[in-house]
Structures are given as structure tokens and as C-alpha cells.
Amino acid sequence: MPRPVVIIGAGPAGLMAAETLAAAGRLVEIHDAMPSPARKFLMAGRGGLNITHSEPLDRFITRYGAGRSFMDPLIRAFTPSDLRGWCHGLGVETFVGSSGRVFPKSFKASVLLRAWLQRLDGLGVKLFTRHRWTGWDGDGALAFDTAAGPLSVMPSATILALGGASWPRLGSDGGWAAILAARGVPLAPFRPSNSGFDLSWSQGFLERAEGQPLKRVAIHFQDRTVPGELVVTRTGLEGGALYALSAPLREAIDKQGRAVIHLDLKPDMTLAQVQNRLARVPPADSLANRLRKALALTPPMGALLREFCGDQDVGRASVLAGLVKALPVPLAGQRGLDRAISTAGGIRLSALDGNLMLRDLPGVFACGEMVDWEAPTGGYLLQGCYATAVAAARGAAALT
Numbered sequence: 001m002p003r004p005v006v007i008i009g010a011g012p013a014g015l016m017a018a019e020t021l022a023a024a025g026r027l028v029e030i031h032d033a034m035p036s037p038a039r040k041f042l043m044a045g046r047g048g049l050n051i052t053h054s055e056p057l058d059r060f061i062t063r064y065g066a067g068r069s070f071m072d073p074l075i076r077a078f079t080p081s082d083l084r085g086w087c088h089g090l091g092v093e094t095f096v097g098s099s100g101r102v103f104p105k106s107f108k109a110s111v112l113l114r115a116w117l118q119r120l121d122g123l124g125v126k127l128f129t130r131h132r133w134t135g136w137d138g139d140g141a142l143a144f145d146t147a148a149g150p151l152s153v154m155p156s157a158t159i160l161a162l163g164g165a166s167w168p169r170l171g172s173d174g175g176w177a178a179i180l181a182a183r184g185v186p187l188a189p190f191r192p193s194n195s196g197f198d199l200s201w202s203q204g205f206l207e208r209a210e211g212q213p214l215k216r217v218a219i220h221f222q223d224r225t226v227p228g229e230l231v232v233t234r235t236g237l238e239g240g241a242l243y244a245l246s247a248p249l250r251e252a253i254d255k256q257g258r259a260v261i262h263l264d265l266k267p268d269m270t271l272a273q274v275q276n277r278l279a280r281v282p283p284a285d286s287l288a289n290r291l292r293k294a295l296a297l298t299p300p301m302g303a304l305l306r307e308f309c310g311d312q313d314v315g316r317a318s319v320l321a322g323l324v325k326a327l328p329v330p331l332a333g334q335r336g337l338d339r340a341i342s343t344a345g346g347i348r349l350s351a352l353d354g355n356l357m358l359r360d361l362p363g364v365f366a367c368g369e370m371v372d373w374e375a376p377t378g379g380y381l382l383q384g385c386y387a388t389a390v391a392a393a394r395g396a397a398a399l400t
Contacts, residue, residue, distance in 0.1 A: 004029045004126075005396050006142055006155035008133045010037035011171070012382060013368030013389040014161030015116060020393035021159075022123035026400060029153070030125060031144055032171070033132040038113050039170040040163065044341075044382075045109025051087065052080040053379035054096045063380045065247050067373030070349045071384060078387040080379070090115040101379050133162070135179045157363050157396040161389065164343030164369035165190040172369065174337075177346070184360050186348040192340035193246045193374040194381070196238035197259075198333040205307045210234055212300035218267040220326065221245050221259070222252075227267055232300060236331070244376035247344065250334055262326040265301050275321035287314050295324065304329075342381055344374040355395025356388060363399060365392040 005021050007014045010032035022028045030037075053060060057079060064071040084094050084102060092112045093105045104112055120127070131144040131151065141152040165174030174190055181187055201210075214230040219241045228241030242249070245261075252259035266274055277294040287306065291297040305314065308327055313319050337343060347366050351358055356371070358364045367388035375381050 002027050003154055003156040005157045005159065005400060006031060006153055007159045007161055008032075008142070009161035009163060009171075009368070010034070010127060010129070011161060011163055011368065011385070012038060012041050013163075013385040014159070015120065016386050016389035017159045017161060017367060017393040017396075018120055018125045019116075019123065020390050021397055022120065022125050024393075024397045026156075026397055028123075028125045029155075030127045031131040031133065031142075031153075032127070032129050034171045035129055037117070037127060037129070038109075040167050040172055042109050042113065043167070043170055045107075045112075048103055048107040049109040049112065050101045050103055050377070050379045050382070051094065051112075052083050052102045052383045054080065054100045054102055060380070060383075063244075063378075064373055064375050064384065067349065067375075071373055071375075071387070074387040074391045075383065078390040080383055083383060083386055087112065090119060099378075133176070133179075135182075155363075156400040158365065159389075159392050159396055160364065160366045160370055161368045161392075162370055164346060165337050166192070166340040166343045168338065172343075174343075174346075176370070180347065180358075185358055186351045188345040188348050188372045190337060190343050190345040191250060192334055192337050193250075193344045194243040194341035194377050195246065195335040195339055196233060197236050197242060197249060197331040198335065199236040199329070199331060201232075201234075201236075202307060205303050206232075206234060208303040209300040212298075214239075214263075214265075214301060214304070215298070216267065217241065218264040219245060220262040220264065222248055224248070225264075230263075232304075236335075237329075240377055243341065244378075246334075246376070247374060249331060250344075253331065253333060257332075259331045261329050261331060263304070263329055264326060265297060265305075265324050266295055269295075271321055271325050274324050275317055278317040278321055278324075283315065283317075290320075291324075297324075341377060342369060342374065344372065346370045346372045348372050355398065356392040357395055357399075365396050367392040 004027040007018050007030045010030050018028045018030050061072050087094050131146050134143045137143045137152050141154040144151040162176045163172030209232045212232050218227040226241045226244045230237050230239035249259045281290045281294045288302045291302045356365050368385040
């Protein structure tokens with residue numbers, strides 16, 4: 001009887017690798033430690049599943065930062081258009097939102113996952129849950145702890161799709177790192193990505209602004225400007241605009257102990273326009289009223305300005321305008337792995353060949369967040385997981 005290709009991990013990368021292999025006629029098994037598949041995928045889709053982005057491909061690929069050269073051929077081999085076509089093939093129609101992000105029309109990850117699992121079942125893919133991978137046994141077979149006891153499986157090839165180290169309660173706990181490190185696989189330390197950053201707010205500010213959104217702002221840091229939204233939390237700031245800057249902010253904090261971003265609270269206006277609008281409002285008005293009348297800024301934005309400037313700053317229209325356009329906000333640290341949406345680190349890119357096979361472990365491939373690439377939210381993460389999965393599956397298919 002032919003040996004199966006074994007995929008360890010039933011997240012989106014593992015499921016996509018399984019489909020690619022099964023469609024190529026391979027016998028496929030998926031083994032996952034959790035009671036049900038794709039738990040993090042379902043959690044990510046609670047607010048509306050953002051599967052990819054519609055921007056031009058050359059621009060899309062720049063979102064992978066330091067991993068761009070590694071991801072470039074993989075994304076071009078399975079593009080955002082390919083991903084949308086795949087969704088449509090499952091009977092899940094997609095649309096492009098106003099931000100360019102792509103969503104299923106239902107907005108629900110559960111609808112897509114249900115159709116996907118039915119397709120995999122129809123292709124003969126076997127899914128085993130509550131099978132925790134523990135490494136290899138003395139004969140070189142994959143070893144699992146299961147409810148029925150230890151299990152060994154001798155595969156024709158193996159694809160590791162175990163995720164990073166964020167959201168451990170959903171299965172991505174990074175426990176695989178010790179197994180691979182013991183085999184000499186080069187690993188980069190796990191670091192939080194797409195996470196919030198820490199600030200020491202005053203109690204008065206928190207009473208006025210905690211939990212409030214800062215909409216239609218832009219962040220300037222180093223040579224980059226990122227528009228988006230932020231949310232004030234008890235310990236700092238979160239939001240997509242910050243997530244896109246995770247890597248350079250993390251690096252700056254590591255080197256200097258802090259990072260200062262500059263917030264543009266009115267990115268649709270020039271500095272001169274802001275100053276002219278503020279000059280028309282009587283200076284005797286309260287700051288909140290001046291900002292509301294002149295610029296339609298919300299109370300949390302006014303509180304934020306107060307948090308980082310003094311009375312002498314808000315009293316002059318020219319100085320206040322400069323702060324509205326470039327408010328310095330010091331970030332003292334980054335949230336931990338348990339609060340991050342995704343992780344950087346994992347299997348170093350140098351450890352993989354062009355087919356995503358581990359150089360030190362022939363016949364073993366890796367994909368998804370296990371690999372040391374990172375990308376911001378907005379569809380780039382999922383697209384990267386799918387593209388690496390397709391590449392690993394094609395590599396395994398060629399081997400078997």
C-alpha cells in the first residue's frame with residue numbers, strides 16, 4: 001500500500017497543502033493536535049475574513065519586508081487572483097472593500113471552511129484530530145501522542161504546517177521549535193508581529209479615551225507613512241496602522257529602548273489648511289471645541305493632544321497645527337507573543353531549499369507561519385500562508 005504524504009497542522013496552510021497534493025493524486029493525511037481544524041482561522045474571521053488584497057502585485061509583494069525576495073516567487077506562483085478564483089471554486093464569492101481588502105461576501109470564515117473541508121473529504125484526504133506530533137521515533141517514522149496511545153506513521157513525505165507561537169490556546173504554541181532545534185534546523189527566535197505597543201497613559205486620559213478608536217489617522221515612522229485606524233487600550237495602542245510597522249518599531253525598541261512615532265490626526269489636510277482652520281476659531285474656546293469646530297476631530301483625539309503637549313502648545317494655532325499633523329507619541333515596548341496576531345521568527349529562510357524542503361531533513365517541508373517571514377494584516381498574512389503551502393505541496397508532490 002502506498003505511504004501517505006503526512007501534513008502536520010490543520011490550519012489554512014496545512015489544508016491548502018493537503019488540497020494541492022490530493023488534487024495531484026497523492027494519498028494525504030492531516031494530523032492536528034486540536035479537537036477541530038483551523039481554530040485560529042475561524043477566530044481571525046470573526047470580524048470578517050480578510051483573505052487577501054487587491055492592490056497591484058508588485059506593490060503587494062513589498063509588504064513582506066525583509067522576506068520579500070523569499071516570498072516573491074511564491075506569491076507570483078499563487079497570486080491573490082488565484083486565491084480569489086480558488087474561493088469562487090468553493091462556491092464562496094468575494095468582493096473588494098473600500099480599502100482594497102478582499103473578503104468573502106458572507107464575511108464568514110466558517111462558510112469557507114465548511115466548503116473546504118467537504119472538498120478535502122471528497123478528494124480522499126484523511127483528517128486526524130487530537131494527534132500531537134512529538135517528533136520522530138527510532139525508525140524515522142513520525143510519532144504522535146493520541147487519545148488511543150502513541151502512534152507512528154511512516155510517510156512518503158512530510159509537510160510541517162504548525163503555525164507560529166501566537167494564540168497558543170488555538171494551537172499555535174511554537175512547541176515544534178524544540179523538536180526541530182534538536183535536529184539541527186536553524187531557527188530564529190519568535191517575536192511578536194501585528195501586535196499592539198505599550199504606552200504609559202495618565203489616568204485622566206484613560207478615563208476619557210480607553211477603548212476609543214482614532215479613525216482616519218496616519219503614522220509616520222522613519223521613512224514610512226501608514227494610514228489607518230488605531231484603538232486606545234489601557235496599556236497603549238493597537239490597530240492596523242501600527243501592525244504594518246511591527247518590524248521597524250520592534251527593531252527600534254530593541255536597539256534604543258523606545259520608538260517615537262508621529263501621528264497625523266488629519267491626513268487629508270495640509271499643515272497650512274489645518275492652521276488656517278484653527279485660526280478661524282476663537283482662541284477662548286476650549287481645546288475640544290476648537291478641534292471639533294475647525295477640524296471635526298473627535299474627543300479622544302483632543303485628549304490625545306492634551307496628553308502629549310502643554311497649555312502653551314495648544315494656545316497658538318501654528319503650534320497646535322503642527323501637533324495635529326505630527327504628534328510625537330513615544331512607544332515603550334511591544335505586546336507579548338500571547339497578545340500578537342502573528343509571529344516573526346521560526347525556521348530560518350536559509351534552512352529551506354527552493355521547494356521549501358528542510359536542507360537538514362530531506363523529505364520534510366515547511367510552510368505558513370512556521371517560516372521566518374512576516375507581513376501586516378490586510379490579507380497579506382493569509383496570502384503568504386496559502387502561497388507557501390502551495391509551494392511546499394508542489395515540492396512534496398515532485399518528490400513522491
